[in-house]
Amino acid sequence: MPQKQERIQQQSKPSMTWLFQYLRPVKWRMLALVLLLFVMTALQLLNPQLVQRFIDQATGSGSVSSLLSLAGLYLLIAVLNQLFTVSVDYLGNDVSWRATNRIRADLLKHVLLLDMRFHNTKTPGEMIERIDGDVTSMSNFFAMFVAKIIGSFVLLAGILGYMFVYNWPIAATMTAFTCMSIGVMFGIRDMGVNASQSERQANAALFGLIEERIAGIEDVQANGGVPRLMNRYHRAMRSVFLFGRRAWMRRVMPWNVTVVMFTVTVTIVLMISVHMYLRGQITLGMLFLFFQYTQMLNDPIEQLGDQMQEFQKAKSGMRRARELLSLQSEIAEGGDNELPQGPLSVSFEQVNFGYNEEQRILHDISFMLQPGERLGLIGRTGSGKSSISRLLLRLYNLDTGVIRVGGVDIRSLRLKALYQKVGMVTQDVQLFDGTLRDNLTLFNPRLSDEEILETTNRLGLLPWIEALPEGLDSRLSAGGASLSAGEAQLFALTRVFLTKPSLVILDEPSSRLDAATEAILQTAVDQLLEGCTGIVIAHRLATLDQVDKIMVLRQGRMIEFGARAALAQNPSSEYAQLLRANRQEEFA
């Protein structure tokens, strides 16, 4: 089996550069945030000094009016401080949402463009966790990290600077504590990153499990699988708990170390201050001020510790996000080649394909369809019919061979150009949460109601839409459960018809429809295929009366290909034998 194209890991930029690229668009808001923090810090430093003066004046010969004005000023500053705190929180969250939403959008776009081989191995729940959960773990980093780190250092510098002016032994004790605390935190800052990454992985697995089971709720209930599901759920939950606990313990380690050091520092500062007060070297107000400033020292250090924790969480989320972003789709974008107007020819030239290296699914498929011709594709279940359509839409890469549409190798076309001209009607109709109009046009606002109604009328579907309570404005729920098999097919046909394709691949419903729906469907299919090339994956021979050519597949090999009329008249042909035996059931 030929080599599958390797997923290429892009050259990754240094992590911080990657993160800061998302902060660049919000740099002015960040600047405002930092300025607000400067003002807040100044106010925080001012208040203990007011209290110091208040105490000294109260214990000395201060007048009541000056005491009252000091108290009034204290109140004003406290209120201002509160206002600034709210503004900083608001701005911080604003910055965070803007930056993280950009990452979410980048991740979602990237994942939507990844190939089917990647998606086959991932559950939607896991992807939700990776696109949203991992990014949420970075949100605090964006909200507060830069601002709080700067704010903490400014506050520390303010306190220590002031203390050095007034009392150097205390200032030296405080500085030693500050340096040691920061040193410890930085030294072991990455301790929790790997554990946090495993925690996020366990979370993703849990959400994957929940989503998978809810999506298959019918099967789970019908087979009495709820207790077994709950068992697996509890095991996944336990794993989240164990990884979460380990990650938390590692993340809080730097903070615990600083708490111990802080207690020792407060004791030393108090001992020195009380000693100086007793010897009359400082006033009672000064004693309070020194104590207050030592207490205040804890805030920025704690802040730094918190941010260190957030940084570890952010770093693990960031690693996972970048890991995802560095995966490249195996489907390479083509060049600027254009497809011709009108119906398109289709040719397969010695196409070989397998979903994995071990098993080949399609063997040496070669055929040619002229523009406007219709091909009926028949074969037992698992013979490779849908695989042919997936290859035509470039959902997978070929192993060897060439597929041409309109004479152009599909690998040399931009994917968008291919999807504009090739439409596919599948058996599984995916509905999105929105109106019937949104679902039919796939949220394309350029398609007018007249166009939609005219198309549906042409396909004979107008009565169906008119029967709905609010017509095109009727709300459909996500999934597809609200449509019957017949309605789903009519719906899918209209959706593809509206894109005006030049080549249509139609995967016929295998379930039996009632005679009336079948008749409407057949008319709609004939309308759809008029003026374009068509490939019909047929499950019933009766629907192939209108096709020009027939291909019979068996175990991935093309055992017959030719004009339908000629094959029907050739008694030794596979198709004629099938017709004779009237073994439609085989394809149901």
Ligand SMILES: Nc1ncnc2c1ncn2[C@@H]1O[C@H](COP(=O)(O)OP(=O)(O)OP(=O)(O)O)[C@@H](O)[C@H]1O
């Ligand atoms: N995503 C996949 N990964 C691995 N193997 C796959 C995948 N999809 C299909 N196959 C295998 O490829 C083979 C051909 O599948 P394909 O869906 O093309 O058959 P089909 O003829 O369309 O069947 P049906 O009539 O039941 O829709 C089957 O053996 C199937 O198990």
